[in-house]
Amino acid sequence: MKAAVDKLFDAVSARGHVCIGLDTSADYVPPAQRQKAKNDADAVFAFNKALIDSTFETAACYKLQIAYYEEMGTAGLCAYAKTLEYIRGKNSIAIADIKRGDIADTAVRYAKAHFSGEFEADFVTLSPYMGMDSIQPWLSEAEKKGKGAFVIMRTSNPGMRDFEYLEIGGGKRLYHAVGDKLASLASQYKGENNYGLFGAVIGCTEKEEAAEIRKNYQNLFFLIPGYGAQGGGAKEAALLLQNGNGGVVNASRSIITAWQKEPKNEKADNNFAAEAALKAAVKMRDEISREL
Amino acid sequence: MKAAVDKLFDAVSARGHVCIGLDTSADYVPPAQRQKAKNDADAVFAFNKALIDSTFETAACYKLQIAYYEEMGTAGLCAYAKTLEYIRGKNSIAIADIKRGDIADTAVRYAKAHFSGEFEADFVTLSPYMGMDSIQPWLSEAEKKGKGAFVIMRTSNPGMRDFEYLEIGGGKRLYHAVGDKLASLASQYKGENNYGLFGAVIGCTEKEEAAEIRKNYQNLFFLIPGYGAQGGGAKEAALLLQNGNGGVVNASRSIITAWQKEPKNEKADNNFAAEAALKAAVKMRDEISREL
Numbered sequence: 001m002k003a004a005v006d007k008l009f010d011a012v013s014a015r016g017h018v019c020i021g022l023d024t025s026a027d028y029v030p031p032a033q034r035q036k037a038k039n040d041a042d043a044v045f046a047f048n049k050a051l052i053d054s055t056f057e058t059a060a061c062y063k064l065q066i067a068y069y070e071e072m073g074t075a076g077l078c079a080y081a082k083t084l085e086y087i088r089g090k091n092s093i094a095i096a097d098i099k100r101g102d103i104a105d106t107a108v109r110y111a112k113a114h115f116s117g118e119f120e121a122d123f124v125t126l127s128p129y130m131g132m133d134s135i136q137p138w139l140s141e142a143e144k145k146g147k148g149a150f151v152i153m154r155t156s157n158p159g160m161r162d163f164e165y166l167e168i169g170g171g172k173r174l175y176h177a178v179g180d181k182l183a184s185l186a187s188q189y190k191g192e193n194n195y196g197l198f199g200a201v202i203g204c205t206e207k208e209e210a211a212e213i214r215k216n217y218q219n220l221f222f223l224i225p226g227y228g229a230q231g232g233g234a235k236e237a238a239l240l241l242q243n244g245n246g247g248v249v250n251a252s253r254s255i256i257t258a259w260q261k262e263p264k265n266e267k268a269d270n271n272f273a274a275e276a277a278l279k280a281a282v283k284m285r286d287e288i289s290r291e292l
Numbered sequence: 293m294k295a296a297v298d299k300l301f302d303a304v305s306a307r308g309h310v311c312i313g314l315d316t317s318a319d320y321v322p323p324a325q326r327q328k329a330k331n332d333a334d335a336v337f338a339f340n341k342a343l344i345d346s347t348f349e350t351a352a353c354y355k356l357q358i359a360y361y362e363e364m365g366t367a368g369l370c371a372y373a374k375t376l377e378y379i380r381g382k383n384s385i386a387i388a389d390i391k392r393g394d395i396a397d398t399a400v401r402y403a404k405a406h407f408s409g410e411f412e413a414d415f416v417t418l419s420p421y422m423g424m425d426s427i428q429p430w431l432s433e434a435e436k437k438g439k440g441a442f443v444i445m446r447t448s449n450p451g452m453r454d455f456e457y458l459e460i461g462g463g464k465r466l467y468h469a470v471g472d473k474l475a476s477l478a479s480q481y482k483g484e485n486n487y488g489l490f491g492a493v494i495g496c497t498e499k500e501e502a503a504e505i506r507k508n509y510q511n512l513f514f515l516i517p518g519y520g521a522q523g524g525g526a527k528e529a530a531l532l533l534q535n536g537n538g539g540v541v542n543a544s545r546s547i548i549t550a551w552q553k554e555p556k557n558e559k560a561d562n563n564f565a566a567e568a569a570l571k572a573a574v575k576m577r578d579e580i581s582r583e584l
Contacts, residue, residue, distance in 0.1 A: 023398070067394060067401040073410035074369050081366060101419050102359060102391055103449040106315070109359040118365035127393050129421040129444055131451020152421055157395040159423020166460045166469060174466065177458060 003191035004122045004148035005199065005221050008093055011060040012245050016285040017237070019095065019223070020055055020277070021252025022048050022083060023065040026072070028257050030268035041075035044068075048083045050270035051256060052090060054278040058285060060248050061093035063223070064121070081118040094121040095223065099152060101127030107137035115147045123148045125201060125223070128178045132185070135198070139189060142197055149198045153178045154213065156203020156226035179217050186219040195221040195246070202240055204232035204249065210239035214246075222247035227284070228254030234284075238291035249288060255280045295483035296414045296440035297491065297513050300385055303352040304537050308577040309529070311387065311515070312347055312569070313544025314340050314375060315357035318364070320549050322560035333367035336360075340375045342562035343548060344382060346570040350577060352540050353385035355515070356413070373410040386413040387515065391444060393419030399429035407439045415440045417493060417515070420470045424477070427490070431481060434489055441490045445470045446505065448495020448518035471509050478511040487513040487538070494532055496524035496541065502531035506538075514539035519576070520546030526576075530583035541580060547572045 026040035029047045037043035052062065069080035087094040096119065100110050114124050115138075126135055126149050138149055154164055154175040164175045172180075179200060186196020199221035202213055214222075222240050226232035228251040237249040258280035259265055259273035318332035321339045329335035344354065361372035379386040388411065392402045406416050407430075418427055418441050430441055446456055446467040456467045464472075471492060478488020491513035494505055506514075514532050518524035520543040529541040550572035551557055551565035 025401075065394075065398055067392075067398045067405065070405035070411065071401040071409075073405070074366055074373060077366050077369055099392070099394055099419070100359075101393070101421075102357075103447070103451065106357055106359045109317075109363040113359065113362035113365070117363075119362065127391070127419045127421050129393075129419050129455060130447050130449060131454035131456065133449050133451030133454075155395070155422050157422060157425050159395065159425030162423035162425075162473060163421060163466065163469060164423065166458075166466065168458045168460060168466075174455065174458065174460075177455060181454060 001146040003146055003197050004093070005195045005197055006191040006193055007122065008061060008148070008221065008248065009191070009193045009195065009245055011093055012248060015058060015060050017241065017247065017249045017288050018059045018281050018285045019061050019063050019248040019250040020051070020059045020255050020281060021063045021065060021250045022051070022256065023068050023252040024048055024256060025068055030259065030270065030273055032267070033270050039075060041072045041079040044072070044076070045079040045082050047270050047273065049086055050274040051277045052086055052092070054274035055281050056090040056092045058278060058281045059092070061095060062087050063095040063097050063250050065097045065252070084119065084121055088120070093123070095123040095125065095150070096121035097125045099125050099127045101130055101134045103130055103134050104137065107134055108141070111138045111141035115141050115145050123150060125149065126151045128152060132181055135185070139185070139198065143189065150201045150223040151178065151182055151198060153182065153200040154202050156232060160203070179213070179220070182220055183217050190219065194219055199223060201225065204236040204240060207236050207239065210236060214240050214242055218242065223250065224248065225250045227251040234287040234291045237288055241292060244292055251284055255284070293438040295438055295489050296385070296434070297487045297489055298483040298485055299414065300353060300440070300513065300540065301483070301485045301487065301537055303385055304540060307350060307352050309533065309539065309541045309580050310351045310573050310577045311353050311355050311540040311542040312343070312351045312547050312573060313355045313357060313542050314343070314548065315360050315544040316340055316548060317360055322551065322562065322565055324559065325562050331367060333364045333371040336364070336368070337371040337374050339562050339565065341378055342566040343569045344378055344384070346566035347573050348382040348384045350570060350573045351384070353387060354379050355387040355389050355542050357389045357544070376411065376413055380412070385415070387415040387417065387442070388413035389417045391417050391419045393422055393426045395422055395426050396429065399426055400433070403430045403433035407433050407437050415442060417441065418443045420444060424473055427477070431477070431490065435481065442493045442515040443470065443474055443490060445474065445492040446494050448524060452495070471505070471512070474512055475509050482511065486511055491515060493517065496528040496532060499528050499531065502528060506532050506534055510534065515542065516540065517542045519543040526579040526583045529580055533584065536584055543576055547576070
């Protein structure tokens with residue numbers, strides 16, 4: 001079975017580095033279209049569908065931030081499940097941005113929840129605080145099912161200085177300790193392109209260490225958030241890529257709300273939003289390619 | 293508005309320290325009862341209801357590990373929502389064990405999802421890895437709505453040595469850095485009993501530091517997992533309590549699967565399981581009380 005990280009590698013080779021973040025609030029849906037929908041959850045799913053239709057040949061993959069769906073309760077989680085299904089139907093790749101982190105039996109149950117069934121995704125994001133026994137139970141499920149994960153390592157929010165940046169001796173910071181454990185795991189569990197089945201989340205708004213991180217963790221595939229609305233640019237993102245591959249760069253609001261900056265948007269419908277999203281995704285893809 | 297941490301303080305004063313973990317797998321439901329149910333999610337909700345009916349005058353609160361519900365997809369999350377509603381109906385207190393940790397807008401959406409609407413709980417658990425800007429957005433929502441949180445600080449799994457235990461200089465470990473930030477937050481945002489609105493998760497299977505932690509973080513209310521099936525005992529738990537209050541001790545499997553160890557359990561129904569759970573909860577409550 002092909003590993004998810006290899007599928008993603010191929011997708012990047014074929015279509016570039018853009019990961020579209022479907023962090024879809026009902027507020028981002030064109031108002032006329034939102035009013036027509038039965039409820040906000042339906043409005044969000046219809047919007048996602050239109051955006052996937054327009055971008056699946058341009059984006060390497062999609063990332064769904066589950067908080068936006070949980071906010072709408074069980075109806076929202078149905079929209080989440082249907083969006084994942086729709087992405088599978090396009091043979092595209094879905095990253096469930098759920099940042100779970102829990103131990104033993106709990107981790108196994110989470111892994112079943114997000115690697116199969118209604119909430120099946122190709123990748124999940126995980127939080128490492130509790131230690132590697134909160135990561136490893138996911139690995140055996142991932143191996144069985146050709147799935148993958150990105151573990152939060154060094155994020156791009158100001159608060160990353162609180163703990164991720166703490167010095168732990170030997171010139172290293174906490175995020176290095178996480179990276180070292182992930183690199184060791186990746187050397188044992190890897191795909192055909194030598195990337196570990198589990199990669200890391202590395203924010204792209206801090207330039208200074210990007211090159212160092214890429215050099216030190218060559219067997220980790222990176223999920224790179226922070227592009228666009230969060231202030232990161234193509235230059236910073238490119239520093240985290242490797243031989244033209246090795247990572248996907250996520251942008252959410254700058255793509256899915258791009259329609260709001262288009263002229264004549266007051267009459268926007270989902271098609272209008274989907275076209276604007278495609279334009280923004282192509283622009284982003286080309287900006288990143290130019291930096292490589 | 294009364295803060296959740298004060299409601300919990302009162303509940304502990306009135307009913308002792310037991311937090312019952314409704315980490316309910318359908319496998320834990322008596323088979324006869326499971327077969328009668330329309331589906332596993334319904335079986336789990338009916339089981340939870342019976343256990344809440346029998347224990348709400350004994351337990352200080354309930355903790356729901358959401359992984360067990362997510363595993364069953366959207367139907368499972370309906371059972372999760374209905375269980376929370378049922379706990380509210382008993383005027384009891386619910387802790388949503390969701391260990392979320394994400395930043396900015398995402399955290400606000402999560403807070404809305406779990407402090408109101410279908411998934412409304414009194415407390416959530418949070419993961420601190422990304423820094424305090426992944427904790428603080430929850431605080432303004434919590435203040436508005438009389439809610440609370442427990443942030444993972446020092447857990448009881450073996451893997452906690454991977455990162456939580458890393459030395460960060462000055463004789464401190466990572467979990468101290470988390471605790472120090474939480475204590476500072478708690479000094480600004482506190483309830484009428486001087487406990488911070490946000491407390492900490494401190495596992496009870498490691499004895500050595502329990503007394504030190506309790507002494508250093510007097511303004512943090514503790515959620516103490518690891519009792520029973522995970523190997524912790526009343527002695528270890530009692531070290532983390534303070535003046536007869538200051539924490540709740542969670543047990544899940546040792547209470548909710550207690551029926552499996554009762555004689556004549558082959559014909560068990562939910563009432564049978566509920567009685568066994570009550571007996572186990574009373575025993576645990578009394579064991580802890582004796583150590584104080």
